[in-house]
Amino acid sequence: MNPSRPLVLIVDDNATNIDLLVNTLKADYHLGIAKNGLNAVAYAVKHKPDLVLLDIMMPEMNGYEVCARLKANSETASIPIIFITAMNETVSKTRGFELGAVDYITKPFHTAEVKARIQTHLSLEEMRLQLQSQNLLLAHQVEQKTAEIREILDASIRSMAQMIEIRDPYTAGHMQRVAQLACAIAEKMGLETGVVDGIRIAGILHDVGKIRIPVSILSRAGRLLDAEFEMIKIHPQIAFDILKDIPFPWPVAQMVFQHHERLDGSGYPQGLSGDAILLEARILAVADVTEASSSFRPYRPARGIEAALAKIAEQKGKRYDADAVSACRDLFIDQGFKFDADNADSAPWL
């Protein structure tokens, strides 16, 4: 809105009407005058008046047409339009409102009425603009707060992962790389960014439950004893217990709980099969087994990525989700996927 005095555009082909309106309004408003529809549209686009008084019956382009054009242009669409009609004109008031006009004034004019109606609509427009800017401000604040919360969430997750790293560097580096690969697989499968964000967090934390397993077992060279393997198998449940009360906007605790489940029901701890396993967990499983098989473990040497890819291909659609396996293989074979060098700092065995 123009700061000192609002600008009102008077559109009328009749000089007497224009004079009347000018005399009524000149003390309170800046005034613009257009004597035909085309000039009115051009004036409105150029000067952005705060309100338009628009005669309906004009030669060439009538008021309805002017109104439609102003409403169709995003630069002038929000300007309030008040139609002017003569009492004896048979015009459709509904049509004017349908086109977006806010009010009608009838001729002959009553000075006080004209002033009151214009004032009312200018105040309404001012309130609308204030509301709009308040909404923008609120939206900005919400965005800022969301970014802050997101940062706190990321930092908390990083520190959780770091706690694991202090105790068990193999697992920490592994979780980072699984998160990276699982996100790449999910993106390749066309999952939405919002879903991929959840997979990233679940990936970074998926083996957090190993915190309950003695380091002597985690870092022991050679094959695990059956009893030791049984102990390892509790880690999805432990992770679930740790994460289940965090109100993530994704089912992170469930994804982590299910990352050792297998399509054919041969996994653990619940022995789920098929669609009973979350898609996110099926993706994590492929990323997990690919990373784990390709890199060094205390109990065996690194087998390399070719062996890992062969292993998931062999079980494609059996133990592992077929789409996730295809996406994972495409990433390495066609797109030269590599694990981030950053993660290699905390995982020097890569």
Ligand SMILES: [Fe+2]
């Ligand atoms: Fe695991």
Ligand SMILES: [Fe+2]
């Ligand atoms: Fe894992």
